[in-house]
Amino acid sequence: RWENQARQRERRLAELEQELLEKNSRMEGLQRQLDDSRGQLEESRRRQVERIKALSGRTKPNVLVCWCVHQYVTHTVEVESADSQKALAEMQVKNGALQEQLSVQRQLLRELETQLHESQRTCAQLRTQILVYEGEMERAQGQLEVEMQNLEEEKNRVIEEAFIRAESEMKAVHENLAGVRMNLLSLQPALRTLTSDYNCLKRQVQDFPFMLDKAITEAKQEICQVISEVSSTNQELLRKYKREMNLRKKCHNELVRLKGNIRVFCRVRPVSQEEQDSADAKTMLSFDSDDDAILYLSNKGKIMTFELDKVFPPHATQEEVFQEVQALITSCIDGYNVCIFAYGQTGSGKTYTMEGVTHDPGINQRALRLLFSEVTEKAPDWDYKITVSMVEIYNETLRDLLGENPADKLDIKMNPDGSGQLYVPGLTEITVQSPEDINKVRTSCFFLSV
Structure with a gap:
């Protein structure tokens, strides 16, 4: 740090000396300019004096002559003839010209x-x-x-401090050197021990390749044995897993069969505000508190009883409704045909039950999420391909909403493979990877079907 400060002060001293030289050079240039100006001023003054003298010498005789002539003409004008009058006029003109010349010379002066x-x-x-x-x-x-003196003093001070610091560091170095020598003397026995250990290790290293080959051979044998055991275990686990999957599939589908291949649910929507405000509004439905499959309808004073698989009251949530049909998604993954549809008059809540809203989705969105969740979970063991087709049946006409021309009429036929399943020849199928892909397809179909 002190050396940097000393170098900075030396640079500053050099800059001041250079500035002094530049000012001296500038002073010399100004002095030369002043000398030149003085010489030019003296020369101009000399020429002006000579010119003034010359003008004075020429002007005074002319003025004197003019005055004399003027006096003469004035004195004799009374006795001259007409020719004298003419000569007098000419002399007056010359006198005026001389007066103008005199005025010009005075202006120049x-x-x-x-x-x-x-x-x-x-x-x-x-x-x-x-x-x-x-x-x-x-x-x-x-x-x-002053700065040179300050720099000289600072330089002397820095040199003195550097000398003191160098002496202190030198002293510390000597002390460290003495300590190193002592440590070296104390490390000599340890060095001899290390040398002996090194020689011993060197001999062991010479035998290491033989020991390594033997260890590798034994490790390979153990690894092969473990791999064989793991492979056998995996085969047994896979066999048990497939057996359990088949058993689960059988039990699940048996449960679905026991519940009924066709199940009918009834969902009663809440009373709207308009219906509450109406004076003629009446409650036509009632529920059985002991049996959630019974619904009572009051019609013309008579109570009609309907028995279904399940009745959802107005306060039932979207999640509760989906829980009743959730098992069908598993059946779909197991390879069974599944169909869920809503039926009812306009305003009865079909769209809300099937589609729902963004913060509370309905059966469709929940079923898609569960379907792809199950596929992702079983992806390591099974390969799934999910395709989407969208059709519309209107006035007994079947239309492909994903086709190039949705107005074309399609037919429903029996599958020629003998499975007894129905299929639609020429129906467009789109492969999807997520619920979002399906929603995009459904959105485009909704625009086409409107």
Whole structure:
């Protein structure tokens, strides 16, 4: 740090010396300019004096002659003839011309005197500027001397501090050296021990390849044995897993069969605000508190009883409704045909039950999420391909909403493979990877079907 400060002060000293040299050079240039201006001023003054003298010498005789002629003409004008009158007029014209020439010479004399005064003022300004530069040069010289003195003192101080620090560091180095020597003496026994250990290890290293080959051979044998055991275990586990999957599939489908291949649910929507405000509004439905499959309908004073698989009251949630049909998604993955549809008059809540809203989705969205969740979970053991087709049956006409021309009529036929399943020839199928893909397809179909 001190060396950097010393170098910075030396650079500053060099900059001040260079600045002093530049100011001296500038002073010399100004001095030369002043000398040139003085010489030009003296030369101009000399020429002006000579010109003034010359003008004065020419002007005075002309004026005197003109005056004499004028006096003569004036004196004799009374006794001259007509020719004298003419001569007098000519002399007056010449006198006027001489008067104009005299006025021009006087104007020129005033301009020369003005130039002389301007040159004298310029000379005085140059002298003043030279004095200012001389004062600045003296101040710069004094500042330079002061800074040089400060730099010299700082340099001496830095050198002294560096010398003291060097002595201290040298002393510390000598002390460390003495300590290193002591440590070296104390480490010599340890070095001899390490040398002995090294020789022993060297001999062991020579025998290491043989030991390594033997260990590798034994490890390979153990690994092969373990791999064989793991493979056998995996085969047994896979066999048990497939057996359990088949058993689960059988039990699940048996449960679905026991519940009924065709199940009918009834969901009663809440009373709307408009119905509550109506004076003629009446409650036509009632529920059995002991049996959630019974629904009572009041019709023309008579109570009609309907028995279904399940009745959902107005306060039933979307999740509760989906729980009743959730098992069908598993049956779909197991390879069974599944169909879920809603039936009812306009405003009865079909769209809300099947589609729902963004924050509370219905059966469709929940079923898609569960379907892809099950597929992802079973992906390591099974390969699934999910395709989507969208059709519309309107006025006994079947249309392909995903086809190039949705207005074309399609037919429903029996599958020729003998499975007894129905199929639609030429129906468009789109492979999907997520519920979002299906929603995009459904959105485009909704626009086509409107």
